[in-house]
Amino acid sequence: xxxxxxxxIGIVLFYIDTAIGLVIPMQIGDKDIIFVPHLTIMYILMLSxxxxxxxxxxxxxxxxxxxxxxxxSFYGLYLFGYILFVVIMDFFFKTFYRxxxxxxxxxxxSSVFLEIYVAIMYSILxxxxxxxxxxxxxxxxxxxILNLILLxxxxxxxxxxxxxxxxxxxxxxx
Numbered sequence: 001x002x003x004x005x006x007x008x009i010g011i012v013l014f015y016i017d018t019a020i021g022l023v024i025p026m027q028i029g030d031k032d033i034i035f036v037p038h039l040t041i042m043y044i045l046m047l048s049x050x051x052x053x054x055x056x057x058x059x060x061x062x063x064x065x066x067x068x069x070x071x072x073s074f075y076g077l078y079l080f081g082y083i084l085f086v087v088i089m090d091f092f093f094k095t096f097y098r099x100x101x102x103x104x105x106x107x108x109x110s111s112v113f114l115e116i117y118v119a120i121m122y123s124i125l126x127x128x129x130x131x132x133x134x135x136x137x138x139x140x141x142x143x144x145i146l147n148l149i150l151l152x153x154x155x156x157x158x159x160x161x162x163x164x165x166x167x168x169x170x171x172x173x174x
Contacts, residue, residue, distance in 0.1 A: 038111035
């Protein structure tokens with residue numbers, strides 16, 4: 001039952017990602033300022049630390065496929081990226097599970113690295129024209145600020161949910 005909860009929250013966060021991305025585009029002169037929310041990967045990374053690697057891996061595969069199919073420019077991009085970040089998080093950062101500040105920082109940095117990964121892959125495939133300074137100023141910094149704000153809102157809610165689900169499961173009598 002809890003796997004269903006994890007999946008439903010992931011789907012809801014995916015749609016919130018999409019809605020936020022559509023609502024807040026900005027333009028200064030002829031330059032677009034692009035804000036890219038990454039609530040889905042932030043949620044999956046929290047699950048990889050506070051729940052099992054298997055749950056996070058299944059969610060990263062399912063939500064990565066959904067993201068790839070929805071945005072559809074290049075299939076497998078988000079799928080591979082989500083899996084890669086879950087493996088890295090599980091391998092290197094499992095020790096920070098009690099230090100919320102360090103985990104918060106790692107998750108925000110991971111969302112920035114996901115954005116860099118996506119931009120590099122799109123540039124290699126020739127789907128975008130990659131200008132490093134424009135990418136930093138008009139996409140990476142706004143994305144960092146947006147994801148920092150979103151994680152500040154999401155982190156306590158998800159932590160409360162994970163504690164509540166864990167307490168329900170631990171307190172059930174057989």
